Amino acid sequence: MxxxxxxxxxxxxxxxxxxxxxxxxxxxxxxxxxxxxxxxxxxxxxxxxxxxxxxxxxxxxxxxxxxxxxxxxxxxxxxxxxxxxxxxxxxxxxxxxxxxxxxxxxxxxxxxxxxxxxxxxxxxxxxxxxxxxxxNHHNDDTANAHDGVIALPRTVLYPIQQHLDTRAEQGKGHLLFLWSTQLREAAKTFCAQPDEERPLIPLIDAQTMLSDTIRRCHERFIIHISKHSDAYSKSCDYTEFIKTVQAIAGNALQSSDYASACGNLRLCIHEVHALLLSSENDDGSEPLLTLMDDLAMRVRCYMENVAEFADSSTAGKALNTIAQAANDKDMRQCEPLNSMLLISSALAFAQYDDKRIWAIDVIENAITRNLEYSFNEESEESDEDDEDEDNEDTSEVDDETDFISDESLHVLQLFTLMSAYDLYALSNDDAGREQLLKDYPESMALTLMNAANMIHEERLRSAYMLAQGFLLSSRDMEDVDIDARHNGLLPDLLPHGWHTIMECCAEGLNDVGLLANVYRYYILSCNDRSDTHYVSKLRNLLRIYGGLSAEEWHDVADGLTRDCARNIIDRIKYQPEITTKGGTQRHSSWRNPAYEKLIVDERLSDAALTYYVTVDYPPLPLLRTIAIEHPESAKSIILDAMPYGTMGTAAFRFTVERGVDNTLTARRATYQQIAKQLRRFAAVFGDEETRVLAHEIVERYPNRTALREELAFAL
Structure with a gap:
C-alpha cells in the first residue's frame, strides 16, 4: 500500500x-x-x-x-x-x-x-x-527551486502531474486516450478454461434465434396495441430479444474460435441497431440503447483476447469483421460513439509486430472516411469533376459521408484522431505521431494530448507556448476553453480549459509574470463567484512572491479595475445579457464578481461608482465602497430601491402635477421592503442618519400604524 x-x-x-x-x-x-x-x-x-x-x-x-x-x-x-x-x-x-x-x-x-x-x-x-x-524566475523548460528560494505553490500542477503519472502507468508508459491495461484486464474475465468452453453457436442458428425472437416481439406488440388504444401504452417489450442477444454474445465472448465468434458478434450488433432504427419513436427503446452500449464495450474488450491469442491471419479476419460492423452507414450516423469504440479495437493489435498491419489498415481507413472529407472538403469539391471513375472505394466513402450529420461527424472525427494518436504511440512510431500533429493542427484533442505529454515530460515552457498558441489561433478564446474542459485525458482537472494548462505550466516554471497574466485573465473574464478567489491569489502572488509593496500592489489593482471596466463595456456591447436567479438575487452575465471583490478589497470608490451602472441591486460591500468618496450617490442608490412613493422627491412632485397618485401602497410587504432598505442604509451610514430618514418617512404617513411598527427599530 x-x-x-x-x-x-x-x-x-x-x-x-x-x-x-x-x-x-x-x-x-x-x-x-x-x-x-x-x-x-x-x-x-x-x-x-x-x-x-x-x-x-x-x-x-x-x-x-x-x-x-x-x-x-x-x-x-x-x-x-x-x-x-x-x-x-x-x-x-x-x-x-x-x-x-x-x-x-x-x-x-x-x-x-x-x-x-x-x-x-x-x-x-x-x-x-x-x-x-x-x-525566483527560471528561463528553463522545467521548474526547479534553488538556493533556498521558495517555489511557487503548485496547486494546479501537482494534481495534473499525478493524474498523468497514473495514466502513463495504465498506458504502458504512454499517455493514451482510448487504450489502457484495464481493457486487457477486463478481457481476461471472458476467457473460459479449455474444458469449460462451450461450443460456438453456428452463425445460421444465431440468425434464426434472433429473427424468431424479433418476430415474436412484433406479434406481441401488434396484439398489445389492438387491445390498448392509449397512445402511452404503445411500447414494445424487448425482454426476450435482449436475453437472446446476451446469450449469443456471451457464448461468442468466451469462445477461442475468434473469427467465427466475431461473426456472431457482428450479427448481434447489426440486429440490435436495426431494431433501434425501427423503434426510434418507441418509448420503450431505452433498454435497447443500454444493450448496444454494453455490447460495444464488451466487444471492444474481447478484441484484446483476439489480438493476444489469435494467429495473425485469424486476428485480421476477426478485426475486419468488427470494422465492417462499425463502418455500417447507419451505425456511424446514429451510434457514432459506439462505432468509434469498435474501431478502437484495432489498438489492441498495434502492440504486436505481426498484427500491427491490421490496426494500421483499420485506422487509416477511418481517417479516410472521417477526416479527409471534412478537413479537405474544399479541395475535394474542386477535384470532384476530375475524380477517377474507377476509384470505387473513395467514391463510396464520400457517398456515405454525405449522409452523416454534422454532430455525428464531429464525434467520428474526434475519436478517429484519438485512435490514430494512440496507434502511433503504441507502435512507438514518433514520426507518425508528429506527422499527425502536423496534418491536423486545429484538432483540440491532439493539441491537448501533445500538451499533456509535454507536461508529463516536464517540458513546461513548450507546453505553455503550445497552449497559448492554440488559444491565439482560435476565433473565440472562451469557446475553446469550454471545449477543453470536457475531455477524456484530464477529466475535471481543467476548470478553465487551456488557461488551466498555462496556469499549471507557469507554476512549474516558477514564473511569477506568466502566472500573474493567467490570474489577470481569470479576473477579467469572471462571471461566476467561484472565481473571485483569484483576486487574493493575484495579490498574494505579486506581494509574497513578486516582492511588490502594498502601495505598488494598490496601483496594479487600480489599473486592473480599469481593464475590468473596459471588459464590462465590451460585454454590454457585444454579448446578450443572460440572467439567472440564485436565492433572492438576480445574477447577470454582465456582472463580474471578481471585479467587485477587487473594488471592495482595495476600497476603490470611483471604480465602484463606475461599476454600479451594471448592477441592478448592488451588494452591501459595494455600497460601502461607493460611500467612501461618493456618499450622496450611495444614498440615492438605496433610496431609489425603496417602494414608489416612500419619499417626497422632485419626481414625486412632477407626477402629482399631472394628477397621478404617488401615495405609498398600504401593504405590510411594502413596509417590510422599506425596513430592509433602511437596514442597508444603517449598515453604510450609521444609526443616526438612519433615524432621521426613518422619521421623515413616518411623518409623511403619520396615520399608518403598521409602517411605524416595521420601522420601529430605526425610530
Missing part, C-alpha cells in the same frame, strides 16, 4: 486546494500581522498565537518532519512531483521540498474543514522564517 505523502511547507497551499476562501482569509490574517512570532517549543514542533476577529487569541501548533532544516531527508516521504524528472539534465531535489508538515492543530472552534485560517496564517509565517518569502 502506498502511504499518501505529507504536504511540503514550500507548497502548503495544496492543503487548502478545496477551500480557497479559507486560504484567502489566512493570507489576510498573516499580512495584517495577527500572527505572533513562531517559536520552536520542541524539536520540529512550532507554536504561535493568532489574534481572531474579536479579541480572542488562538494557539496553533505545527509539527514538521525531522528534516525541517534540509538535513537527512526522509526517503519514505520524498516528493515524487518535485524530485523526479524524465529529463536527466535537470536536478529538482531541494531543501525546500524536504520540509514536510506532519500535523497541524488550532484551538479555535472551526471544524468544517481540516485546516482553519489560523493554521494557514501560521504556515505563511513559518515558511517565511524557514525558507524565505520571494519566488
Amino acid at each position: 502506498v502511504v499518501p505523502q505529507k504536504p511540503t511547507l514550500a507548497q502548503f497551499e495544496v492543503m487548502f486546494e478545496g477551500t480557497p476562501l479559507i486560504l484567502e482569509r489566512a493570507t489576510d490574517y498573516w499580512e495584517s500581522g495577527r500572527v505572533s512570532s513562531v517559536q520552536e517549543i520542541a524539536p520540529q514542533l512550532y507554536h504561535a498565537q493568532v489574534s481572531g476577529s474579536a479579541d480572542d487569541c488562538y494557539d496553533v501548533d505545527i509539527r514538521l518532519s525531522k528534516d525541517a532544516r534540509g538535513e537527512n531527508a526522509n526517503e519514505a516521504n520524498t516528493d515524487d512531483q518535485a524530485t523526479t524528472s524524465s529529463n536527466s539534465d535537470h536536478e529538482s531535489t531541494t531543501d525546500d521540498n524536504s520540509i514536510r508538515i506532519q500535523s497541524a492543530a488550532c484551538t479555535c472552534p472551526y471544524q468544517r474543514t481540516p485546516y482553519c485560517k489560523h493554521i494557514g496564517a501560521v504556515l505563511y509565517e513559518l515558511r517565511k522564517q524557514l525558507i524565505g518569502a520571494h519566488g
Whole structure:
C-alpha cells in the first residue's frame, strides 16, 4: 500500500486546494500581522498565537518532519512531483521540498474543514522564517527551486502531474486516450478454461434465434396495441430479444474460435441497431440503447483476447469483421460513439509486430472516411469533376459521408484522431505521431494530448507556448476553453480549459509574470463567484512572491479595475445579457464578481461608482465602497430601491402635477421592503442618519400604524 505523502511547507497551499476562501482569509490574517512570532517549543514542533476577529487569541501548533532544516531527508516521504524528472539534465531535489508538515492543530472552534485560517496564517509565517518569502524566475523548460528560494505553490500542477503519472502507468508508459491495461484486464474475465468452453453457436442458428425472437416481439406488440388504444401504452417489450442477444454474445465472448465468434458478434450488433432504427419513436427503446452500449464495450474488450491469442491471419479476419460492423452507414450516423469504440479495437493489435498491419489498415481507413472529407472538403469539391471513375472505394466513402450529420461527424472525427494518436504511440512510431500533429493542427484533442505529454515530460515552457498558441489561433478564446474542459485525458482537472494548462505550466516554471497574466485573465473574464478567489491569489502572488509593496500592489489593482471596466463595456456591447436567479438575487452575465471583490478589497470608490451602472441591486460591500468618496450617490442608490412613493422627491412632485397618485401602497410587504432598505442604509451610514430618514418617512404617513411598527427599530 502506498502511504499518501505529507504536504511540503514550500507548497502548503495544496492543503487548502478545496477551500480557497479559507486560504484567502489566512493570507489576510498573516499580512495584517495577527500572527505572533513562531517559536520552536520542541524539536520540529512550532507554536504561535493568532489574534481572531474579536479579541480572542488562538494557539496553533505545527509539527514538521525531522528534516525541517534540509538535513537527512526522509526517503519514505520524498516528493515524487518535485524530485523526479524524465529529463536527466535537470536536478529538482531541494531543501525546500524536504520540509514536510506532519500535523497541524488550532484551538479555535472551526471544524468544517481540516485546516482553519489560523493554521494557514501560521504556515505563511513559518515558511517565511524557514525558507524565505520571494519566488525566483527560471528561463528553463522545467521548474526547479534553488538556493533556498521558495517555489511557487503548485496547486494546479501537482494534481495534473499525478493524474498523468497514473495514466502513463495504465498506458504502458504512454499517455493514451482510448487504450489502457484495464481493457486487457477486463478481457481476461471472458476467457473460459479449455474444458469449460462451450461450443460456438453456428452463425445460421444465431440468425434464426434472433429473427424468431424479433418476430415474436412484433406479434406481441401488434396484439398489445389492438387491445390498448392509449397512445402511452404503445411500447414494445424487448425482454426476450435482449436475453437472446446476451446469450449469443456471451457464448461468442468466451469462445477461442475468434473469427467465427466475431461473426456472431457482428450479427448481434447489426440486429440490435436495426431494431433501434425501427423503434426510434418507441418509448420503450431505452433498454435497447443500454444493450448496444454494453455490447460495444464488451466487444471492444474481447478484441484484446483476439489480438493476444489469435494467429495473425485469424486476428485480421476477426478485426475486419468488427470494422465492417462499425463502418455500417447507419451505425456511424446514429451510434457514432459506439462505432468509434469498435474501431478502437484495432489498438489492441498495434502492440504486436505481426498484427500491427491490421490496426494500421483499420485506422487509416477511418481517417479516410472521417477526416479527409471534412478537413479537405474544399479541395475535394474542386477535384470532384476530375475524380477517377474507377476509384470505387473513395467514391463510396464520400457517398456515405454525405449522409452523416454534422454532430455525428464531429464525434467520428474526434475519436478517429484519438485512435490514430494512440496507434502511433503504441507502435512507438514518433514520426507518425508528429506527422499527425502536423496534418491536423486545429484538432483540440491532439493539441491537448501533445500538451499533456509535454507536461508529463516536464517540458513546461513548450507546453505553455503550445497552449497559448492554440488559444491565439482560435476565433473565440472562451469557446475553446469550454471545449477543453470536457475531455477524456484530464477529466475535471481543467476548470478553465487551456488557461488551466498555462496556469499549471507557469507554476512549474516558477514564473511569477506568466502566472500573474493567467490570474489577470481569470479576473477579467469572471462571471461566476467561484472565481473571485483569484483576486487574493493575484495579490498574494505579486506581494509574497513578486516582492511588490502594498502601495505598488494598490496601483496594479487600480489599473486592473480599469481593464475590468473596459471588459464590462465590451460585454454590454457585444454579448446578450443572460440572467439567472440564485436565492433572492438576480445574477447577470454582465456582472463580474471578481471585479467587485477587487473594488471592495482595495476600497476603490470611483471604480465602484463606475461599476454600479451594471448592477441592478448592488451588494452591501459595494455600497460601502461607493460611500467612501461618493456618499450622496450611495444614498440615492438605496433610496431609489425603496417602494414608489416612500419619499417626497422632485419626481414625486412632477407626477402629482399631472394628477397621478404617488401615495405609498398600504401593504405590510411594502413596509417590510422599506425596513430592509433602511437596514442597508444603517449598515453604510450609521444609526443616526438612519433615524432621521426613518422619521421623515413616518411623518409623511403619520396615520399608518403598521409602517411605524416595521420601522420601529430605526425610530
